[in-house]
Amino acid sequence: MGYDHSGFWGTVVWHVPDLGITIAAAATERDGYYGLLKPLMEQSIQLLADNVQP
Numbered sequence: 001m002g003y004d005h006s007g008f009w010g011t012v013v014w015h016v017p018d019l020g021i022t023i024a025a026a027a028t029e030r031d032g033y034y035g036l037l038k039p040l041m042e043q044s045i046q047l048l049a050d051n052v053q054p
Helices: 030-050
Strands: 003-006 009-014 019-024
Touching: 009 030, 019 030
Parallel strands: none
Antiparallel strands: 003 009, 009 019
């Protein structure tokens, strides 16, 4: 569906070429990345995939 990259400082970027969207986010706490940020990004991409026309 797309490409993602997470950085050392709690950043993550996801790009979905088929939808023409890119989303970036950052967590300020280490636990926040896996507990909140990753599911948030996945849900955001799914929401956009369901509602955005390429």
